[in-house]
Amino acid sequence: MTPPEMEARIVRYGDLKPCRTAFIDAHTPGSDQKENFTIIGGGVSEAADQHVHLTIPHGFNIGAAGQPPKCRNSLHSHRTAEVFFVLKGRWRFFWGRWGKAGEVVLEEGDIFNIPTGIFRGFENIGDDYGMIMAILGGDDAGGGVIWAPQVIEDARAHGLVLSEQGKLYDTKKGQALPAGVGPMPLLSEQELANFPEPTTAEVVPGYVARYWDMVALSDRKPVLVIGETGMLRDRPGFEVGFLTRGSSTTEMHRHDRPSVLMPVKGHWRVVWEGNAHYPAGEATLAPGDTMSVPEHLDHTAFPSMTGEAALYHVVATGDPAGPTWTA
Template sequence: MTPQDMEARIVRYGDLQPCKTAFIDAHTPGSDQKENFTIIGGGVSESPDQHVHISIPHGFNIGAAGQPPHCRNSLHNHRTAEVFFILKGRWRFFWGEHGDLGEVVMEEGDIFNIPTNIFRGFENIGTDYGMIMAILGGDDAGGGVIWAPHVIKDAKAHGLVLGDNGKLYDSKKGQSLPDGVKPMPLLTKDELDKVDKPTPMDVIGGYVRRYLDMEALGRSGKPVKVIGENGLIRDKPGFEVDLITRESASDKKHKHDRPSVLMPMHGHWRVDYEGGSVTLAPGDTMSVPENLMHSAVPSMTGEASLYHVVATDDAAGATWKG
């Protein structure tokens, strides 16, 4: 692996290319300032304007959402896993068809493995531009997004219509549904009744982990298994997530039989690999090729942590409740 080849597998935070028309709520007041990013994989965007940084299949997708204060992402559902960790800012996550079944406030480094089959949304409640990083199960990210009925109605009132082909049409640009394409149907009452309605205790206790708690565990000298069959969050969403800290990092090279991803949270990290070396900063995303010997260690003093993601053979939508 040459340094040039490896650079093509690194997406720097400052080079991220946003899409402001990715989803149906792009014109809806309160959600119209969102920026969506597809870093690895095809993502779930409904817009052809979405830029894909790395299209190599990994068994999962990596994306991000950037939002100014008080901007929110509308209530939606996924058929596969959706995991977020907070890179910058302070965020409120809420769930239920109307967002009134529960909520949790999350700080930088916190991680949320959102269960499948629930409506969820999120809002930047900080005082500055915030960024959350996302891991989506499967190479096709589950075939798209399922919107709460009121989101589709609100979007239509502001000029955006979602076709049953999963594509957006903007009447403000003179677009209309093509022949043979119908509006995306609203979920029926029977379909809505089948959507899960977990309590705050179920969600927060089972699917949220705090960064400070995980960082403390990492001082033991071993990487923290955050999501996995034997993780702090005992789930099998089609990938595993570890938190590696300064104390648990090792300069001993290792490899995986499938691509893996390194996503620094704090500090600068030196990644040595067969063919060269590179330094990553918070917000950067690095795709490590399968079977490439590599190691990652902090390159400067101070707090250092990164999230490590690798696919498993589990179904991308499986939720295992132990």
């Protein structure tokens, strides 16, 4: 049985509340059908009506993007880490000032730790509605989104204006910038020169981990996917682990920070011991569910049914959430 105190820390896939006006490209043809979800933390939404499911600080943010086929997310950058794993569908990620410096296609379960400080975008190239889950570094996610200049110009042509404070105004609804507030300035050519243009060969080996490689490596013990000693060596302010049926255990463990469980395949049973704040109990998670486990709470997770099972685990490390680290 799941006590209400813990059920309140679980965001079920079927309960996710989308925002269709979260970002400046919400009216731009080709991007106007996407849905954005803010699961843990405030994220980087530019819209006032974005629903935040869990506001508990974790040291990182969890979000998601759902898009029909051929829908894309426009070129942007962040000051902190941005990590995606594919929950449903087939996705193409591309990067560079014009999105032509490099690209990679991700299948279900694959994960991409996008290098900080490059313009990036993504599109659903599958045949059905797709979903990618996102981890953003820091509790404030770096203070917002940095858009490629052409994205801001295209958005203005379709009625959306971003203020210099990062708030979105829809001229189609009669909204206008407040008195004394200017539009978000476009990056200058000098500023744009500071955004790297790495090739596919430079990015993919150190920043992409494939689902079946992780499955093979986690057949007996969980694998650290993102971390100082992980498959993708980085210190973005959090670690991402991966476990399967073979590496799951009924042995309890705890963390000194809140952690997050995110199934990608199969159903997972999470069991925890009680403490002064949370009664003992258990819960079952399905792909797309997100569970926040409180700090200092003994818990474990293991598959509850036969068949394929895989789960991502995220916990903050206390490292600066700024530019990502490379060896």
